[in-house]
Amino acid sequence: MNKLYRVREFAELAGVTVRALHHYDRLGLLKPSRTQAGYRLYYLRDLERLEQIVALKFLGMPLKHIRMMFHRGTNGMSESLRMQRRVLEEKRRLLDSAIRAIEEAEKATVPGNRPDSAILKKIIEVIEMQDNMDWSKKYYSEEAQAKVEERKKLWSPENQERWTKEWTDLFRDVEAALGEDPASAKAQALAARWKKLVEGFTGGDPQITAGLGKMYQDRANWPANMQQRTEPFSNKKVWEFIQKAFATGKGTN
Amino acid sequence: MNKLYRVREFAELAGVTVRALHHYDRLGLLKPSRTQAGYRLYYLRDLERLEQIVALKFLGMPLKHIRMMFHRGTNGMSESLRMQRRVLEEKRRLLDSAIRAIEEAEKATVPGNRPDSAILKKIIEVIEMQDNMDWSKKYYSEEAQAKVEERKKLWSPENQERWTKEWTDLFRDVEAALGEDPASAKAQALAARWKKLVEGFTGGDPQITAGLGKMYQDRANWPANMQQRTEPFSNKKVWEFIQKAFATGKGTN
DNA sequence: CCTTGACTCTAACGTTACGTCAGAGTTGAA
């Protein structure tokens, strides 16, 4: 008993490669004894250590951490594990979004069998939608977030496209009407269109509307690409005009 | 319009780092034009390309593949996506097992607040259990697999420990009794214990029993560590003795 | 015109966990 193993044998015993054992040796994770000639010699008790290494590696721990844990005794294990779990869960979240993005794209692509380039667009849309959802979360209350999730289901890419177009058109029309009286019928009609589009997103929910307001106030801190994307809608005069139209509209209504 | 952007500006616009743009340039993924002095100049149309790169990267595609896809036109996109999805799903499977392993270990650790070294043992147990389940799958029919999954729920580590001990004890006892007559009362008692232990695992289910039989027949192909672990039970004489005991037992029963 | 601060360029090493040679020495059986 107390058999001695040479690398190959020991590696197969544990289900790892010889190179890995070399590696762990160099990193100081598992240092076997040696023969005169320098051959590595492992004991069975080394197998336990190796199994621990493999296990922690399976959990995604970097070898450096593993070595530190062995070095400082196994204290703090449960602490490290909690941290590692959070890391893994975060990775899983990202993986899930990626998989969902592909699924959505495939789903939207199969029927028409459109040119592949369209798939890319679709994927970018999906990812950006997820990103935006993620990032805009902080402007909504907990309750509002749930409601936004609900409304999100109605957001097919076709709808999104139509919605973008309607906003663009409306904005252009308002810009053209900046000279008019905000109380005029024309201005009031534009205000009505505006209100309808907003409600198309908020569903008339005050909590969502409030979140939207906060988001707009904070637009200086939006990510660069969002600022880019909304840049066509940054004409302050348009917003002021609509404000006035609403105000007079309310007054006379 | 048709504004020209320098690296920093363009990078912020797209939400990537300057270094990344350098990298993509060198890899031939996105080659901007240059000023006389060699400064990179990006057009807005480059943004589209960059967004595609970022999107595919988000899906876990290696930059090499992305470049190939651009190079060979976007044909084969959906094919690549299907493959990528499978890759991601496999990764998710591994992540999930890792997370589950940590959860199990934490769950089993909190109550007793045992020394940290015990957590490692627990984790190794959990991982090995998952591994074994995974690997032994191929011996069971589809139906049997589902049933094994059911029975697996009863496999607390304490049970497993007790079970291992009982097998070890029984095996030792049989080895000591090899000289006896397989038809003797003593041998029959041992056979009964044996049968009970087997049923403890199979639940008396014939499909599971069949799978177990197949697995045993193929033990030459078991992974090295399983062979190691079951090596104490490899004494052929014991198995033959039990066979005979069962045979005579049936004859007289 | 010169300086200065803010940018930009390329080159090159660092990171992670080994895989994969390459060249040289060791073991054990025939």
Added chain:
DNA sequence: TTCAACTCTGACGTAACGTTAGAGTCAAGG
């Protein structure tokens, strides 16, 4: 002794950039 089978120590390669480092560029202010 010889030869196949092992083992050893470098050392480069991988993926996607991060991070200096040294050097050149640009625009504004003095």
